[in-house]
Amino acid sequence: MDLRVSLPGLELKNPILPASGCFGFGREFSEFYDLNELGAITIKAATSEGRFGNPTPRVAETSGGMLNAIGLQNPGVKRIMEEELKFLEQYETPILANVAGSTEEEYVEVARELGAHHRVNALELNISCPNVKEGGIQFGTDPSLAASLTRAVKSVSEVPVYVKLSPNTGDIVEMAKAVEGAGADGLSMINTLVGMKLDLGTGRPILANGTGGLSGPSIKPVAIRMVYQVSQAVSIPIIGMGGVTCVEDVLEFLLAGASAVAVGTANFQNPLICPELIEQLPELMDRCGYGSVQACIGRSFKHEETSLSGT
């Protein structure tokens, strides 16, 4: 079974990669399995200086999901390059580096530095983090701001740029088209949906930040719908994510139009989820009559164009 996928900057031997922020910089999961098994690795968001993030509690469980308000805690781009990317040098797996910031200048600076690092194969522009007071999300809700940021980052980046879209926006298709027009090489979607959970004892939100980003199985139908709509409206590839917990979910994202599938929250319940999905995917594809990952991509809307056996 051919699991390979070729995307801008990323030659994936299979379509599975961990999602940003749910995998740190890989170190902890290397205790559980060989990171070379993965299609790619998305690392935690980098900002220009180290950030401490939000007060705790930063996570809360919800029915079939969780809320997080980490607040982009990270050691800053320099230390990430010196310590974390150095650690990842022992692996061959392509790296997608998540870039965040509060201002356009900060995004551009981080993108320039990370994009020039020999171990980084592509950037993922995080314009969708709902958990920081300034920056991030407003770029993710305003198509013209998002387009101008994409253009600025593209002009300094030595590697392809994927823009990570927020579901917390009016029209995700318009957003996707705007960043495609600004030169984005690919999209990744979706980031978390803004939510809240109250503590019945205190009557207040459980998260110190008040609101947090909802992830996990409960957001999957939203993510599938968005990937389905966007993939038909743009011609750049999509890394799909949101609530993947089993191999059927992976296939569903591919059929909806994603070219690769990222796994976030599920790493917390099962640290071995990514290698397990990679192992199980061929059998499911075979059972459903697909001969390659390529044949699955966008099948939901390409039904009439191709025969079911696919190639």
Added chain:
Amino acid sequence: MHVLQNKWIASNTFEMKLTGRFVNSMKQPGQFLHIKVGDGTSHVLRRPLSIANVDHHIVTVIYKIVGKGTKWLSERKIGETVDVIGPRGTGFPIEGVRNEHIVLIGGGVGVPPLYYLGRKLVQQSNTVTSVLGFQGKDGVFYEDAFRELGETLITTDDGSYGYKGRVTDLIGVLNQDVTQYFSCGPKPMLKGVSETFTIPGFISLEERMGCGVGACFACVCETSDPEDSKGYRKICQDGPVFPAGEVVL
């Protein structure tokens, strides 16, 4: 891991004994097990529970029912399996601790890890005094087990058993020859304990966790030293045990 026993030992408090492959690696007291609860994806987060004892390939956890996860755990029957990751975290550094007089101070669900710790300390020829705080008489557990290790003082918030008041009230009456303290319990208690003692000590913290393995930055706390090169510690990885004073409570 296989459930060997799961029984009610005090008000809403259960003792669960498990056996499985990794028990032999559970050598350091203060570490925790990260336990999957619920069926399928109903609960996306695992629950951290301290190792309360390890004996002959059997690990014990003691937990209080506070929500859906611990409720689910309390319904597990003998012979069923529970999905466990562990041991995780950094526990109490007791290697080389010998011939000292140690005081263990625990509150509520902070008591369980102190039992395994106390047993190890006694095996290493230390004298152990335990000060354990509970809400009320119904909540008291493991009193006799701690008494076997050494002098044990119990406090209850409502005075229904032992001394009335808080564990910190008893620090003044402790023998002057104590050399170190180890403490686990709610944050206000740890704050009180570390501010009252002048001898060195270690404290074990609790925080809501995402991954439990050090990858998600959910469980961080700030270091007391503003010059610290990182400025934070991860409770699930660097902790849950820290030298008193290292992190901000």
